[in-house]
Amino acid sequence: MSTDGLTVEVSHLTKRYGEITAVRDLSFTVEPGVITGFLGPNGAGKTTTMRMLTGLVSPTSGTATIGGKPYKRLARPSGTVGAMFDANAFHPGHTARDHLRVYAAMGGHPDSRVTELLHQLGLAEAADRRTRGFSTGMRQRLNLATALLGDPRVLLLDEPGNGLDPEGMAWLRGVLRGLAADGRTVLISSHVLSEVQQLVDDVVVIRRGELVAAGPWSRLAGPPAVLVTSPDAETLAATLATSHANAGTVLRVDTVGPGLLRVHGLDAPGVADLAAAHRLRVHELVTENTSLEQLFLDLTTGTLTNDRAATS
Numbered sequence: 001m002s003t004d005g006l007t008v009e010v011s012h013l014t015k016r017y018g019e020i021t022a023v024r025d026l027s028f029t030v031e032p033g034v035i036t037g038f039l040g041p042n043g044a045g046k047t048t049t050m051r052m053l054t055g056l057v058s059p060t061s062g063t064a065t066i067g068g069k070p071y072k073r074l075a076r077p078s079g080t081v082g083a084m085f086d087a088n089a090f091h092p093g094h095t096a097r098d099h100l101r102v103y104a105a106m107g108g109h110p111d112s113r114v115t116e117l118l119h120q121l122g123l124a125e126a127a128d129r130r131t132r133g134f135s136t137g138m139r140q141r142l143n144l145a146t147a148l149l150g151d152p153r154v155l156l157l158d159e160p161g162n163g164l165d166p167e168g169m170a171w172l173r174g175v176l177r178g179l180a181a182d183g184r185t186v187l188i189s190s191h192v193l194s195e196v197q198q199l200v201d202d203v204v205v206i207r208r209g210e211l212v213a214a215g216p217w218s219r220l221a222g223p224p225a226v227l228v229t230s231p232d233a234e235t236l237a238a239t240l241a242t243s244h245a246n247a248g249t250v251l252r253v254d255t256v257g258p259g260l261l262r263v264h265g266l267d268a269p270g271v272a273d274l275a276a277a278h279r280l281r282v283h284e285l286v287t288e289n290t291s292l293e294q295l296f297l298d299l300t301t302g303t304l305t306n307d308r309a310a311t312s
């Protein structure tokens with residue numbers, strides 16, 4: 001891993017458009033060497049924040065810095081930060097190669113980089129086709145290639161997974177993993193949690209321009225719980241407790257209602273196997289959302305109350 005990782009820092013950032021406060025007193029950091037998901041429902045303020053990080057929008061107050069400096073004060077902005085905003089911002093008559101050449105010239109990057117990226121991002125065969133016929137997946141690849149022209153240490157990608165099929169997502173995961181493993185700082189926004197959950201190490205969640213949660217995915221997501229419906233619930237609870245006490249593992253069983261248990265610390269197959277071994281009846285097993293999934297569901301359905309919100 002390279003040692004020249006750059007931290008992205010947003011500190012007390014606010015952006016107002018007249019009556020609308022798009023971003024409100026927002027603070028978080030994005031570390032190098034990992035992929036950070038920037039999550040929030042539509043209109044939460046993700047794009048506005050990323051635009052402030054790239055100097056495209058001026059903050060009303062607060063700061064947005066890259067390696068300690070605002071974008072406009074970086075010595076080589078396009079060689080330090082690669083950003084991608086709109087997957088459709090191509091001249092329809094340009095080929096992929098034309099498009100990259102224009103941006104390479106603007107950023108002062110060599111033409112050889114264009115050929116290199118066309119290969120690296122799987123666009124070599126489509127290089128001389130006009131972008132008007134490009135699929136969403138090809139557009140996302142071309143956008144990422146554009147962001148990578150200056151071989152930047154920091155990548156700010158707005159909805160890079162938007163419109164990708166599972167194969168495209170797997171490809172994106174591989175590319176971003178490689179970039180992060182090389183010590184780069186990778187921030188990707190999304191309004192769909194499930195889209196990025198296999199992709200990100202850390203998350204920053206915002207709603208209505210404000211921070212809701214931030215930290216490593218593993219800590220925020222928490223282990224899933226299993227909801228068990230059983231006419232033998234009482235015996236099953238006691239059996240689960242005894243067997244795990246004997247095995248020395250941590251397990252918690254809560255009685256939710258008559259015939260209904262919530263088990264923490266054992267997955268659904270584990271509960272089913274144990275019940276079968278003791279000839280106890282199980283009518284239903286449901287793996288519950290992780291706390292992050294539940295939090296995001298509450299955010300998008302607007303049922304979040306302040307005391308449910310957790311920030312680190």
Ligand SMILES: Nc1ncnc2c1ncn2[C@@H]1O[C@H](COP(=O)(O)OP(=O)(O)OP(=O)(O)O)[C@@H](O)[C@H]1O
Binds near residue numbers: 020
């Ligand atoms: N130039 C602008 N003028 C006025 N209001 C704006 C402007 N840009 C953004 N907004 C408003 O600021 C809020 C945040 O928008 P933003 O695009 O940053 O959200 P987002 O999280 O990126 O949403 P999405 O997932 O839909 O892209 C929205 O209410 C939006 O309408």
